[in-house]
Amino acid sequence: MPETTRRADRLPGNRYGNRPTMKDVAARAGVGLKTVSRVVNGEPGVTPDTERRVQEAIDALGFRRNDSARVLRKGRTASIGLVLEDLADPFYGPLSRAVEEVARAHGALLINGSSAEDPEREQELALALCARRVDGLVVIPAGDDHRYLEPEIRAGVATVFVDRPAGRIDADVVLSDNYGGARDGVAHLIGHGHRRIGFIGDMPRIHTAAERLRGYRAAMEDAGIAVDEHWMSLGATSPERVRRAAEEMLSGPDPVTAIFAGNNRVTVTVVRVLAERSRPVAFVGFDDFELADLLQPGVTVVAQDSAALGRTAAERLFRQLDGSLLAPERIELPTRLITRGSGELPPAD
Amino acid sequence: MPETTRRADRLPGNRYGNRPTMKDVAARAGVGLKTVSRVVNGEPGVTPDTERRVQEAIDALGFRRNDSARVLRKGRTASIGLVLEDLADPFYGPLSRAVEEVARAHGALLINGSSAEDPEREQELALALCARRVDGLVVIPAGDDHRYLEPEIRAGVATVFVDRPAGRIDADVVLSDNYGGARDGVAHLIGHGHRRIGFIGDMPRIHTAAERLRGYRAAMEDAGIAVDEHWMSLGATSPERVRRAAEEMLSGPDPVTAIFAGNNRVTVTVVRVLAERSRPVAFVGFDDFELADLLQPGVTVVAQDSAALGRTAAERLFRQLDGSLLAPERIELPTRLITRGSGELPPAD
DNA sequence: TAGAGCCTGGACAACGTTGTCAGATGCGAG
DNA sequence: CTCGCATCTGACAACGTTGTCCAGGCTCTA
Known part of the structure; x- marks a missing residue:
C-alpha cells in the first residue's frame, strides 16, 4: 500500500495530507536527522552554513516540532x-x-x-x-x-x-479563611446592633459552606446570642429557594434584621430580594463582586482573593x-x- | 547502569520513580504486551480469564495508559x-x-x-x-x-x-453583530429624544470597536444628526481615561444628554461617573453584566450571547x-x- | 608531514503505545 | 486420529522525537 494512502487513512479529516517531520526536513536539507533536531532545539555543534540550510528546509516545508513525540521521549x-x-x-x-x-x-x-x-x-x-x-x-x-x-x-x-x-x-x-471571614462578617453585623441575623448558605457537605456556617455560629456564640434554627437556610442554592428562604426570615413575628449570605450566588439573589423591600435590612455577603459599590446601598462583603x-x-x-x-x-x-x-x-x- | 537509576535520572523531581507501562503489566500478568493493550482498549479477542489477570495486574500496579504515546501512534x-x-x-x-x-x-x-x-x-x-x-x-x-x-x-x-x-x-x-447592535442601541437613545449622544469605545484598530463605532455613526446618520467629534472618545481603555472622556462630554456649553459605551469595561466606569452626577444622563452599554438590573436606574444594554x-x-x-x-x-x-x-x-x- | 585533539554530523536505540500479521491452541468433524 | 477452522495470543514495526556514541574531517602543533 502506498505511503500516502496509508497516512491519509490514519488521519481522516486532514484535508491536506500530513505534516512534515524532522526526517523530511533532513532529507530536503541533505543532512542527518539529528542535525535537524539540533537546529530546532538550538543545540550547539552545527555550522552556520548547515544551520541555514536546515532552517530553509524548515521554512519551506512549514515544519513544526511534534511535542507529543518530544514529551514521550523526555518524560x-x-x-x-x-x-x-x-x-x-x-x-x-x-x-x-x-x-x-x-x-x-x-x-x-x-x-x-x-x-x-x-x-x-x-x-x-x-x-x-x-x-x-x-x-x-x-x-x-x-x-x-x-x-x-x-x-x-x-x-x-x-x-x-x-x-x-x-x-x-x-x-x-x-x-x-472561610471560618474567620464569616465570623468577622457576622461580628460586624452584631457590632452594628443586630441580634437576629439570618444565614443563607450552601449545603454543609461542601467544606466552604460548613466553615462559613461555623463562623456564623461562632460569632453569634461569642456575642451570647442563641441562634434560632429558623434563621438558617442551608442548601438553598437555586435562586428560587434562596428567595423563599430570605422572604421567610424577613416575615413572621420575629423577623431577622440582618442577613449574612454564604456565597456570591446567594448574595445576588438576596440583594434582589432586599431591593424590593421598603424597610432596610442589613446585609453582608461572602465573596466580592463587581459593581457591589454601585448598588444602593453599597454591598458590604467578605472578600476572598481568588x-x-x-x-x-x-x-x-x-x-x-x-x-x-x-x-x-x-x-x-x-x-x-x-x-x-x-x-x-x-x-x- | 541499573534501570532504576537511569530512569530516575531522566525524570528529576519524580519523587517515587516511574509509572508502570503496558510492558510491566504484561510481565506481571504473564501475558503479551498486545494483550494488555487489548484489555485496556476493550478490544475483543481476550478470554475472560486472561482479562481478569490483566485487570488485576493493572490495579496492582496502578497503571494508567500514557495518552502521549497513544497520540503519537494514532495521530x-x-x-x-x-x-x-x-x-x-x-x-x-x-x-x-x-x-x-x-x-x-x-x-x-x-x-x-x-x-x-x-x-x-x-x-x-x-x-x-x-x-x-x-x-x-x-x-x-x-x-x-x-x-x-x-x-x-x-x-x-x-x-x-x-x-x-x-x-x-x-x-x-x-x-x-457589533454593527447592528450598536446601531440599535444608539437608535434606541435617539428614539427617546436624544440628539447629542456620546460614544466611548476602544481603539478602532480592534474590529469590534470599529464596528460598534460604525453602528453609532450609522444610527446618527439615519436620524439626520451631524456628529460632533467631541462626542466621541476612541481608545480610552483605562478607567482614568474613560472617566475623563465621560466628564468632558458631560460638561462644556453643549453637553451630551446620553452616552453609548462600546464595551463592558467602559460601561463599568461610565456607570460610576453617572452615579456621581445629580442630573440624569441616559445610558446604553454594549455587553450585559450581572446585576445590571439592580442599579438605579437599571442599565440598558446591548447584550451579546457569549x-x-x-x-x-x-x-x-x-x-x-x-x-x-x-x-x-x-x-x-x-x-x-x-x-x-x-x-x-x-x-x- | 604526522599525530593529537577538536568539531561537526549521523547512525542507532529508546520513549509507550497501537496495527499487522502470523503462530499457537483447542475444538469439532471426517 | 488427523485435519481444518476459529479463537486467542504475542512478536514486531512504526509513530516522531531525543540521547548516546562513534566516525570522519579539520586544525594545530611538534
Whole structure:
C-alpha cells in the first residue's frame, strides 16, 4: 500500500495530507536527522552554513516540532491540569488566570476542565489529565474522596487542592479563611446592633459552606446570642429557594434584621430580594463582586482573593516539581471585610 | 547502569520513580504486551480469564495508559486549543465554558491560554498548541495578521476565529453583530429624544470597536444628526481615561444628554461617573453584566450571547474535523437590546 | 608531514503505545 | 486420529522525537 494512502487513512479529516517531520526536513536539507533536531532545539555543534540550510528546509516545508513525540521521549510534558467547578463562574476566572500566569512563567501550558460540581466528572477529568501525563494538577474539589489520585501522586504528579480541602488523602491545600471571614462578617453585623441575623448558605457537605456556617455560629456564640434554627437556610442554592428562604426570615413575628449570605450566588439573589423591600435590612455577603459599590446601598462583603488562591496553589505546585517541597501543607489565606453601606445599617426595629 | 537509576535520572523531581507501562503489566500478568493493550482498549479477542489477570495486574500496579504515546501512534490528540484574551474577563468565562462543553461532547479536552491582548503572545500560544498537535484551534484574535497559521491549517488543524475576524487569512469566523447592535442601541437613545449622544469605545484598530463605532455613526446618520467629534472618545481603555472622556462630554456649553459605551469595561466606569452626577444622563452599554438590573436606574444594554459564540465556534470546528465542512464562512450572531431604565431616560435639557 | 585533539554530523536505540500479521491452541468433524 | 477452522495470543514495526556514541574531517602543533 502506498505511503500516502496509508497516512491519509490514519488521519481522516486532514484535508491536506500530513505534516512534515524532522526526517523530511533532513532529507530536503541533505543532512542527518539529528542535525535537524539540533537546529530546532538550538543545540550547539552545527555550522552556520548547515544551520541555514536546515532552517530553509524548515521554512519551506512549514515544519513544526511534534511535542507529543518530544514529551514521550523526555518524560515531562510541561503542562499542568486545572480541574475547577465552572469556568463561567466569575470567582474562578481570576483564579484560573492566576494559575495560567504562573504556569506560563514556568514554561508550561494549562489544560483545564469544569467538573460542574459533579464528583464523578471531577475524577474522570483529573484522570484524563493524568493520562495526558500533565506534570501537575490543581484541583478544586467537587467530591470528598480523592483516594483515586493516590497512584498518580505516588507516580510523581504534583497535586494541589484549592478552595476546598482534599478528601481522605494527604496533600497540599490552599484555602481561604472561610471560618474567620464569616465570623468577622457576622461580628460586624452584631457590632452594628443586630441580634437576629439570618444565614443563607450552601449545603454543609461542601467544606466552604460548613466553615462559613461555623463562623456564623461562632460569632453569634461569642456575642451570647442563641441562634434560632429558623434563621438558617442551608442548601438553598437555586435562586428560587434562596428567595423563599430570605422572604421567610424577613416575615413572621420575629423577623431577622440582618442577613449574612454564604456565597456570591446567594448574595445576588438576596440583594434582589432586599431591593424590593421598603424597610432596610442589613446585609453582608461572602465573596466580592463587581459593581457591589454601585448598588444602593453599597454591598458590604467578605472578600476572598481568588487570584491569590490560584497563584499560591500554582507556585506550590511548581515547588513540588522542583523537588524542593516535602510534607504536604494546609495554607489559609486571609479574607478582607469591605464595608460599603449595607452591612452598616442599624436594626430596623 | 541499573534501570532504576537511569530512569530516575531522566525524570528529576519524580519523587517515587516511574509509572508502570503496558510492558510491566504484561510481565506481571504473564501475558503479551498486545494483550494488555487489548484489555485496556476493550478490544475483543481476550478470554475472560486472561482479562481478569490483566485487570488485576493493572490495579496492582496502578497503571494508567500514557495518552502521549497513544497520540503519537494514532495521530489525533482529542484535544483542542482555545486562545482568548483574558480568562478573568467575565465575557470570556461563559464562552470558554461553552467551548469546553462542546469539546467534552466530542470526547476532547480543552487546552487554553490568554493572549493578554498581545498579538505576539497570541501567536506564541497558538503555535505552542499546534506543536502539541491539538486537533483544532479556537482563537479570539488579539492581532490582525494570522498568516502564521496558514501552514498549520494546511496541515489539517481545524481553526475557527471568534469575536473578531481573522486577519489576512481565509477562515471560519463567528462574530456578534457589533454593527447592528450598536446601531440599535444608539437608535434606541435617539428614539427617546436624544440628539447629542456620546460614544466611548476602544481603539478602532480592534474590529469590534470599529464596528460598534460604525453602528453609532450609522444610527446618527439615519436620524439626520451631524456628529460632533467631541462626542466621541476612541481608545480610552483605562478607567482614568474613560472617566475623563465621560466628564468632558458631560460638561462644556453643549453637553451630551446620553452616552453609548462600546464595551463592558467602559460601561463599568461610565456607570460610576453617572452615579456621581445629580442630573440624569441616559445610558446604553454594549455587553450585559450581572446585576445590571439592580442599579438605579437599571442599565440598558446591548447584550451579546457569549456562550452562543463559543458554542457555535466549537461546533463549527468539530464539523471541520468531521470533514463535513468545506468553504470558510463568516457567521454573525444577533445581539439583543435589554431595556432596564437607563436607556429610556429623556434628555435632561 | 604526522599525530593529537577538536568539531561537526549521523547512525542507532529508546520513549509507550497501537496495527499487522502470523503462530499457537483447542475444538469439532471426517 | 488427523485435519481444518476459529479463537486467542504475542512478536514486531512504526509513530516522531531525543540521547548516546562513534566516525570522519579539520586544525594545530611538534
